[in-house]
Amino acid sequence: RKEVEQDPGPFNVPEGATVAFNCTYSNSASQSFFWYRQDCRKEPKLLMSVYSSGNEDGRFTAQLNRASQYISLLIRDSKLSDSATYLCVVNELGSYDKVIFGPGTSLSVIP
């Protein structure tokens, strides 16, 4: 099993739709979690951190479920500008701290 897995894409949704991505991780000792966004041929940029209590930033909501070892990202009222690849990131602290990026989920918002 891969350390971090994401929903296979691509997701093609109409403007205004709500879309949800899931990400699962294998190490129960994972400490911190993020969602990054990567536009085509650009660098990844932080979208939001994921907190245990869940957090919201405008149209974006992130949730963490430690018991089931998954995090989710919900995008409401999708905009054309939301089209990108969304990367789940899991950090593990130990003898060597590890940063693990998921393979990403591609989203296309269609007019």
Place this chain on the structure above:
Amino acid sequence: DAGVIQSPRHEVTEMGQEVTLRCKPISGHNSLFWYRQTMMRGLELLIYFNNNVPIDDSGMPEDRFSAKMPNASFSTLKIQPSEPRDSAVYFCASSQTSGVTDTQYFGPGTRLTVL
């Protein structure tokens, strides 16, 4: 404020040549990361430094790859000799604190093509 700076932005070289990629982290950041991204393998962490000291290089593919950080404002990733399978986008990222749990700021990447 200047973000992470990488050079060159594009590099085309022939198999067997030495390639050196350069990175200037954001001023005041204590951690620096080198990543490689390909379609097949996604984004992979190669090595990271805390306060200029290499902490984990387990992601470095093989002895042909080496990385240095001689001071807080400069790092290099060197491939010698280069091979076609090294073709990828190489990103450098920095974060403010020591360790991996802080937000990482990525540079624009170096697109490497080895013929």
